[in-house]
Amino acid sequence: MPHRFDALTAEHMRAGGSWKWSTPGESHGRGLIGAFVAEMDYPVADAVADAVRASADGSRFGYLPDGWVADMAAACSAFWGDRFGWAPDPAWVRPVPDVLTAFTATVRHFTRPGSAILLPTPAYMPFLTVPAMLGRELVQVPMARSGERFVLDLDAIDRGFAGGAGLLVLTTPHNPTGRVFDASELAAVAEVVERHGARVFSDEIHAPLTFGDARHRPYVTTSGAAPGHTITATSASKAWNLPGLKAGQVVLSNAADAAHWTATGYLAEHGTATPGVLASTAAYRDARGWLDEVLAYLEGNRAHLAAADLPGIDVTVPDGTYLAWLDARGLGLAEPPSAFFTREAGVVMTDGAACGEAGRGGMRLNLAVSHPVLTDALDRIRSAIRSM
Numbered sequence: 001m002p003h004r005f006d007a008l009t010a011e012h013m014r015a016g017g018s019w020k021w022s023t024p025g026e027s028h029g030r031g032l033i034g035a036f037v038a039e040m041d042y043p044v045a046d047a048v049a050d051a052v053r054a055s056a057d058g059s060r061f062g063y064l065p066d067g068w069v070a071d072m073a074a075a076c077s078a079f080w081g082d083r084f085g086w087a088p089d090p091a092w093v094r095p096v097p098d099v100l101t102a103f104t105a106t107v108r109h110f111t112r113p114g115s116a117i118l119l120p121t122p123a124y125m126p127f128l129t130v131p132a133m134l135g136r137e138l139v140q141v142p143m144a145r146s147g148e149r150f151v152l153d154l155d156a157i158d159r160g161f162a163g164g165a166g167l168l169v170l171t172t173p174h175n176p177t178g179r180v181f182d183a184s185e186l187a188a189v190a191e192v193v194e195r196h197g198a199r200v201f202s203d204e205i206h207a208p209l210t211f212g213d214a215r216h217r218p219y220v221t222t223s224g225a226a227p228g229h230t231i232t233a234t235s236a237s238k239a240w241n242l243p244g245l246k247a248g249q250v251v252l253s254n255a256a257d258a259a260h261w262t263a264t265g266y267l268a269e270h271g272t273a274t275p276g277v278l279a280s281t282a283a284y285r286d287a288r289g290w291l292d293e294v295l296a297y298l299e300g301n302r303a304h305l306a307a308a309d310l311p312g313i314d315v316t317v318p319d320g321t322y323l324a325w326l327d328a329r330g331l332g333l334a335e336p337p338s339a340f341f342t343r344e345a346g347v348v349m350t351d352g353a354a355c356g357e358a359g360r361g362g363m364r365l366n367l368a369v370s371h372p373v374l375t376d377a378l379d380r381i382r383s384a385i386r387s388m
């Protein structure tokens with residue numbers, strides 16, 4: 001039985017006009033397949049669409065009332081409690097337009113002025129560029145490998161803090177490697193951070209997107225010390241595919257930080273979109289079935305990638321997120337691999353160099369397409385390699 005998402009052909013997606021599918025150009029007479037920016041091709045959940053329609057029908061485009069913030073906080077907390085075993089105090093779940101705004105507010109208001117920022121790499125691309133925009137030094141900490149897995153290099157993080165850095169940017173599930181860090185790894189991070197009196201920005205935007213036996217563990221639950229030094233950020237925007245609706249959540253985890261957020265968070269909160277808050281509430285509360293359907297469909301795409309024969313490419317199938325890491329250094333290309341595969345395969349991926357020095361020679365492939373589109377993308381990548 002074909003799944004309804006199987007009908008999402010490349011032609012259908014191009015007609016939709018999304019950024020993901022509107023890269024100009026072609027490859028060997030074929031249209032380009034959009035597999036870079038972290039959006040899903042799947043149509044949004046009915047409950048989310050209904051919430052946006054109800055916003056329009058009810059002219060709910062005014063400033064954000066406290067009651068709708070409270071509803072979103074309660075829905076987010078209940079979802080986290082049910083899925084991850086930790087329900088944050090809804091009073092400490094605050095609205096922001098997006099995770100990047102939460103990050104900039106954290107740097108500005110919760111770190112020592114002028115202190116450097118530690119970033120395990122490869123990393124989500126804006127974390128490489130935004131610190132300089134805030135006048136901060138960025139210290140890249142390449143992740144280590146343990147067998148097939150990417151792991152955090154605790155010694156390098158320790159050295160970074162000893163050198164004066166004040167904040168670690170943690171991302172779990174991790175973009176772009178797909179790692180879902182386990183509780184013991186995260187507890188070990190907390191020990192290092194605490195020893196240096198430093199802080200963590202824990203980006204858990206991909207939390208609901210885990211596969212197989214992997215389970216998201218909120219960083220603050222992994223150590224007694226972590227709630228005291230962490231600002232957590234999340235959003236329904238990845239798991240329910242709503243980034244344009246501009247609503248995310250900051251989760252505070254101690255009274256002093258909550259009070260400091262109340263004093264300093266106004267500008268960060270102010271950009272949050274009212275329809276986005278209503279849609280996020282609907283997602284967390286009423287669209288869990290849609291999420292489960294998407295997770296099951298993505299399981300199929302993961303299996304498809306795992307079975308693909310891509311000579312010269314070391315494929316990391318993600319345990320979390322719908323982003324796969326393809327290490328193409330084995331091909332010995334004289335150009336960035338994403339440039340080669342855009343031109344020769346017509347598959348547009350994120351180049352690893354944009355994810356930091358440690359990502360050079362790699363690519364990030366977005367798996368949240370239909371099965372037929374993924375099959376086509378993998379066939380094209382394989383053919384491009386064979387014709388080298």
Ligand SMILES: Cc1ncc(COP(=O)(O)O)c(C=O)c1O
Nearest residue numbers: 038098099100124175205235243
């Ligand atoms: C790890 C990670 N953090 C943050 C973001 C951006 O989130 P937002 O649009 O809420 O700023 C993304 C988007 O792909 C992401 O993958």
